[in-house]
Amino acid sequence: MKRTGFYSGSFDPVTLGHTDIIARASRLVDRLVIGVGVHPSKTPMFPTEERVEMLEAETRAIAKEAGIPIEVVTFSDLAVSAAERHGASVIFRGLRDGTDFDYEMQMANMNGQMLPTVQTVFVAASPEVRHIAANLVRQIAQMGGDVTSFVSTGVALRLATKSKADANAKG
Template identity: 55%
Template sequence: MTGKAFYPGSFDPFTLGHRDVLRAALRLSETVVVAIGRHSSKAGMLSHDERRELIEASLTAEEVSRIEVVTFDDLATEAAVRHGCTTMVRGLRDGTDLNYEMQLAGMNGQLRPEVQTVFVPSTPATRHITATLVRQVAAMGGNVAPFVPEPVAQRLVAQHKKI
């Protein structure tokens, strides 16, 4: 696979699992568009600008040179086409993810057949990590360092000390 891949998500916060999937996508594509979804009904823990900053701070300079971080508030398939992507990358942690992602890939394939969904399995070391659980651990003052890149851990600790 070459060209541009589209990797959508909330990335609130960017986890080690997200980074593993992104790195796999970079092995498959020349460029990856990391697309932060905007949901008007969901208040995020981190602003979109903070998410962008932390994603870039969590990668090597070479990796950052091969990504574009964007936001979108429409269908992921439409955003992928708008950014010139023909592949959508989705991470899979377990069978529950697979069932949901297969439904999503089917719908996306009907909406935009020219955008092919590619599944990337999580590594065993990151399979248990979800952004939702990381948010909960951070909110309760727990140690998030095993689950997120160092810049993200520092930001979450600083943010929750303010509360």
């Protein structure tokens, strides 16, 4: 039986912390589906299509190295519902610290109650990326800071272009 995993987030932008979790999760399943959450009440820095493009680019080498397919999808409902829709038996959640653990444990328990056939697996972030948070990366980029130690070169270029365009639009 092939095992499918599901890893969700906003990925705005995809960081080295995200790709660390993706690489490690990809070694535990036969197929990994990455769900980009789309929520009408939130205004992301990057449009959905661009977040999907970034993830597809960032995961090609990971998929090849792991020898599994990695698919990037969008969803606007519950992550557990999206996981079920894509045939996942495992939901991966990355943990950076104790604060993440408390929040993720609550979510895992609620997801488990809604859909007991899907298990949540916590993946601790590697020490070298544990401090990276996408919201902080966005702030640094928007203020003209160097984000190259937090994201790939391709994502850093997109952040610089986007931040410059946003600054020009504000006048």
